Amino acid sequence: xxxxxxxxxxxxxxxxxxxxxxxxxxxxxxxxxxxxxxxxxxxxxxxxxxxxxxxxxxxxxxxxxxxxxxxxxxxxxxxxxxxxxxxxxxxxxxxxxxxxxxxxxxxxxxxxxx
Amino acid sequence: xxxxxxxxxxxxxxxxxxxxxxxxxxxxxxxxxxxxxxxxxxxxxxxxxxxxxxxxxxxxxxxxxxxxxxxxxxxxxxxxxxxxxxxxxxxxxxxxxxxxxxxxxxxxxxxxxxxxxxxxxxxxxxxxxxxxxxxxxxxxxxxxxxxxxxxxxxxxxxxxxxxxxxxxxxxxxxxxxxxxxxxxxxxxxxxxxxxxxxxxxxxxxxxxxxxxxxxxxxxxxxxxxxxxxxxxxxxxxxxxxxxxxxxxxxxxxxxxxxxxxxxxxxxxxxxxxxxxxxxxxxxxxxxxxxxxxxxxxxxxxxxxxxxxxxxxxxxxxxxxxxxxxxxxxxxxxxxxxxxxxxxxxxxxxxxxxxxxxxxxxxxxxxxxxxxxxxxxxxxxxxxxxxxxxxxxxxxxxxxxxxxxxxxxxxxxxxxxxxxxxxxxxxxxxxxxxxxxxxxxxxxxxxxxxxxxxxxxxxxxxxxxxxxxxxxxxxxxxxxxxxxxxxxxxxxxxxxxxxxxxxxxxxxxxxxxxxxxxxxxxxxxxxxxxxxxxxxxxxxxxxxxxxxxxxxxxxxxxxxxxxxxxxxxxxxxxxxxxxxxxxxxxxxxxxxxxxxxxxxxxxxxxxxxxxxxxxxxxxxxxxxxxxxxxxxxxxxxxxxxxxxxxxxxxxxxxxxxxxxxxxxxxxxxxxxxxxxxxxxxxxxxxxxxxxxxxxxxxxxxxxxxxxxxxxxxxxxxxxxxxxxxxxxxxxxxxxxxxxxxxxxxx
Numbered sequence: 088x089x090x091x092x093x094x095x096x097x098x099x100x101x102x103x104x105x106x107x108x109x110x111x112x113x114x115x116x117x118x119x120x121x122x123x124x125x126x127x128x129x130x131x132x133x134x135x136x137x138x139x140x141x142x143x144x145x146x147x148x149x150x151x152x153x154x155x156x157x158x159x160x161x162x163x164x165x166x167x168x169x170x171x172x173x174x175x176x177x178x179x180x181x182x183x184x185x186x187x188x189x190x191x192x193x194x195x196x197x198x199x200x201x
Numbered sequence: 202x203x204x205x206x207x208x209x210x211x212x213x214x215x216x217x218x219x220x221x222x223x224x225x226x227x228x229x230x231x232x233x234x235x236x237x238x239x240x241x242x243x244x245x246x247x248x249x250x251x252x253x254x255x256x257x258x259x260x261x262x263x264x265x266x267x268x269x270x271x272x273x274x275x276x277x278x279x280x281x282x283x284x285x286x287x288x289x290x291x292x293x294x295x296x297x298x299x300x301x302x303x304x305x306x307x308x309x310x311x312x313x314x315x316x317x318x319x320x321x322x323x324x325x326x327x328x329x330x331x332x333x334x335x336x337x338x339x340x341x342x343x344x345x346x347x348x349x350x351x352x353x354x355x356x357x358x359x360x361x362x363x364x365x366x367x368x369x370x371x372x373x374x375x376x377x378x379x380x381x382x383x384x385x386x387x388x389x390x391x392x393x394x395x396x397x398x399x400x401x402x403x404x405x406x407x408x409x410x411x412x413x414x415x416x417x418x419x420x421x422x423x424x425x426x427x428x429x430x431x432x433x434x435x436x437x438x439x440x441x442x443x444x445x446x447x448x449x450x451x452x453x454x455x456x457x458x459x460x461x462x463x464x465x466x467x468x469x470x471x472x473x474x475x476x477x478x479x480x481x482x483x484x485x486x487x488x489x490x491x492x493x494x495x496x497x498x499x500x501x502x503x504x505x506x507x508x509x510x511x512x513x514x515x516x517x518x519x520x521x522x523x524x525x526x527x528x529x530x531x532x533x534x535x536x537x538x539x540x541x542x543x544x545x546x547x548x549x550x551x552x553x554x555x556x557x558x559x560x561x562x563x564x565x566x567x568x569x570x571x572x573x574x575x576x577x578x579x580x581x582x583x584x585x586x587x588x589x590x591x592x593x594x595x596x597x598x599x600x601x602x603x604x605x606x607x608x609x610x611x612x613x614x615x616x617x618x619x620x621x622x623x624x625x626x627x628x629x630x631x632x633x634x635x636x637x638x639x640x641x642x643x644x645x646x647x648x649x650x651x652x653x654x655x656x657x658x659x660x661x662x663x664x665x666x667x668x669x670x671x672x673x674x675x676x677x678x679x680x681x682x683x684x685x686x687x688x689x690x691x692x693x694x695x696x697x698x699x700x701x702x703x704x705x706x707x708x709x710x711x712x713x714x715x716x717x718x719x720x721x722x723x724x725x726x727x728x729x730x731x732x733x734x735x736x737x738x739x740x741x742x743x744x745x746x747x748x749x750x751x752x753x754x755x756x757x758x759x760x761x762x763x764x765x766x767x768x769x770x771x772x773x774x775x776x777x778x779x780x781x782x783x784x785x786x787x788x789x790x791x792x793x794x795x796x797x798x799x800x801x802x803x804x805x806x807x808x809x810x811x812x813x814x815x816x817x818x819x820x821x822x823x824x825x826x827x828x829x830x831x832x833x834x835x836x837x838x839x840x841x842x843x844x845x846x847x848x849x850x851x852x853x854x855x856x857x858x859x860x861x862x863x864x865x866x867x868x869x870x871x872x873x874x875x876x877x878x879x880x881x882x883x884x885x886x887x888x889x890x891x892x893x894x895x896x897x898x899x900x901x902x903x904x905x906x907x908x909x910x911x912x913x914x915x916x917x918x919x920x921x922x923x924x925x926x927x928x929x930x931x932x933x934x935x936x937x938x939x940x941x942x943x944x945x946x
Contacts, residue, residue: 109764117808142932143763143880147808150856154807179812179831180852 090115098130098195099123104137109144120152129161132194136167141175164194208434209257212250214475215441219247222448230667235289242286248276250441274318280376281307287383291391291400310372317365370422377411384408396570396664399451406447413440469526477518481511537672540568541679548687552694557687562591569676571660575640578656579604586633586656602636612647613654617678618669619645646681650689658684707739714740714770717777719747723755725820727942731910733918734935741933742769743879744777750817751787759937760813761832761879775804776811790815790828794862801855810855814877823941826866830854833880838902840872869941874906874913881934885921888928893921910938
């Protein structure tokens with residue numbers, strides 16, 4: 088998995104690519120979110136367009152990102168989730184927990200709408 | 202036999218031996234002051250017996266009052282040189298360093314003495330030189346007026362000389378006392394036990410020789426003692442043997458002054474050869490006398506005969522002797538070959554790193570006489586160097602230093618001894634270099650195994666301060682190689698033990714997990730169940746359970762914990778216990794799941810979760826009430842080929858607090874099949890990384906739905922296996938088949 092990030096105003100957009108299936112490189116995502124949260128950046132969008140697959144460990148990492156942000160008063164939004172991941176989120180009923188958007192821009196504007 | 206002659210020979214032998222040792226010591230490292238001072242002292246000491254022996258051989262030709270005769274006093278320079286030696290052996294004293302030039306003043310009395318005894322040895326002769334009556338007119342005119350003064354001076358000199366020779370003994374006496382005191386205190390300056398032993402032998406040897414010398418010469422000269430001539434000779438002989446012997450013994454046995462093995466061996470060889478030859482000469486002479494006394498006359502034929510026998514026997518005797526000497530040296534613990542050999546043997550029989558380190562420290566400090574040594578090993582997990590040193594108390598002291606790539610590359614490319622300066626040039630600002638400089642490191646040896654760079658050995662100077670010689674280098678290289686092997690072996694050994702232990706634990710855990718699965722499946726007249734579960738590793742995060750509820754219905758549980766292996770298995774067993782206990786409380790599925798969610802959430806971090814499907818099947822009414830906590834939807838295939846997915850429920854378990862769940866119920870008809878499975882089945886991949894998927898599962902299921910559950914399960918497993926081909930299953934796989942039969946009564 089590769090991770091790039093960009094800032095759009097107060098919102099940080101993280102763009103992981105590849106598979107999120109655990110291992111040391113997947114924890115990079117979690118650590119990045121933790122570091123951002125600690126440095127006060129609490130509005131984060133994870134753009135999942137480049138993630139073709141995710142297993143239970145990957146799902147766990149997403150959940151942990153969400154929990155980290157929520158516990159410090161921040162928010163996490165997901166954008167452009169692929170069909171496969173959407174079905175994963177549906178089965179696990181995580182769709183009820185994550186806010187998902189069709190594009191990163193939609194997700195960003197959802198923040199400013201707060 | 203002429204005793205004087207024998208004694209003279211022994212004196213001569215001692216003189217030659219002393220000279221030989223002096224050359225040896227000087228040759229070993231002439232740049233070192235202690236070597237120069239020792240060599241010179243031994244040289245002066247050798248002059249004493251040499252002059253005595255010469256006196257016996259050619260004494261008749263030299264007048265006792267001639268200057269030539271008095272050159273024998275040259276040997277007395279030994280005394281100031283001895284004080285010098287005492288000042289810089291075994292280590293230089295502060296006072297020696299302080300008086301840079303002034304220290305040569307201690308030679309003044311002896312130089313004066315020598316001048317007096319040689320140039321002015323015979324005042325009468327000197328006076329004759331300036332006797333005006335034997336000179337020309339010019340000389341007469343010049344010297345006649347001062348003749349009385351000259352005669353007077355001559356007489357004065359004569360008296361002075363006599364007095365001086367007598368009194369000069371007190372100067373020697375003082376020097377000897379001073380040297381003895383300094384030498385004795387010198388032993389205390391040495392702390393290393395091995396070095397202390399050789400130093401003590403040398404110093405006690407010299408001190409006892411000096412004491413004997415005082416008794417034999419200085420005391421009689423000072424009129425303290427009178428001794429017979431033979432007594433003096435005996436004491437001198439003893440003093441010589443003790444003085445030479447102690448130094449020779451220290452060289453041979455304890456590598457005094459770091460003299461090399463080859464040289465030490467040849468020293469012993471020369472000594473013994475000289476003894477053998479001497480013994481031969483004595484025996485042959487003795488035999489000659491016996492023959493003379495037997496036959497009354499000389500029998501030249503017999504002499505020749507004995508000489509021939511002796512010559513024939515000489516070679517075997519010498520070769521025997523050679524063997525003996527070699528064996529003596531091989532047995533020697535300080536021998537470098539033994540050092541390497543013993544180390545190799547000992548280090549091969551231990552597997553613990555601490556024991557290996559202790560052995561290495563022992564050999565480097567006690568046998569190779571390095572002041573300090575450090576074992577620095579590259580850490581397995583990160584780029585750090587773990588440096589182990591032995592403290593004074595014998596404990597291990599560990600320091601961690603950051604290891605830079607360039608240091609690793611430099612050291613792993615080098616074999617044998619590396620001068621620390623080379624590393625300093627290579628990586629001057631590296632933290633490793635900085636750390637090693639503080640430890641006064643001088644030499645390094647890389648430890649490299651087949652797997653790459655392990656670390657290195659670091660050593661300070663040798664206690665003696667000498668540079669490394671050929672023997673040291675050979676030993677150190679061997680020690681380095683053996684240590685590399687030992688460390689690698691020890692690592693492998695420890696890994697294998699660890700692996701074995703883990704494997705045993707894993708097998709145990711697997712057995713426990715197997716035991717948690719139900720062995721007896723519930724069975725009724727109008728339904729049957731089949732189940733299969735296989736972890737991808739030894740233990741896994743999948744589990745299923747069949748529980749008879751208090752309402753006498755069949756509880757079916759299928760769960761999948763996130764992750765794999767032991768961590769997942771631990772959470773699975775917790776879940777197993779929690780679900781069982783909740784069901785026994787006769788709760789609704791929704792309530793049960795909410796409670797279990799709370800439990801798992803509190804017990805684990807949010808990224809650890811589980812999906813769980815719970816169904817409550819009533820065989821009487823064929824009603825299946827279920828709640829799905831984020832699990833793959835079980836597939837319900839009715840006889841009418843309609844497919845339903847059991848979705849109702851709520852969030853997966855353990856990720857979030859305060860989750861509520863819903864439940865649903867379906868009525869099963871005869872021949873209906875329900876397949877419960879974990880994602881290990883649906884997400885099984887083939888070699889093209891394509892997933893098996895829900896669609897294929899439904900296809901197989903509907904094709905074989907007429908079969909009993911066990912066979913349906915079998916067909917599904919066969920199908921997924923043929924789909925996966927050579928790709929292995931990456932996840933735990935569990936499936937349960939429930940089939941409702943037509944009640945035939």
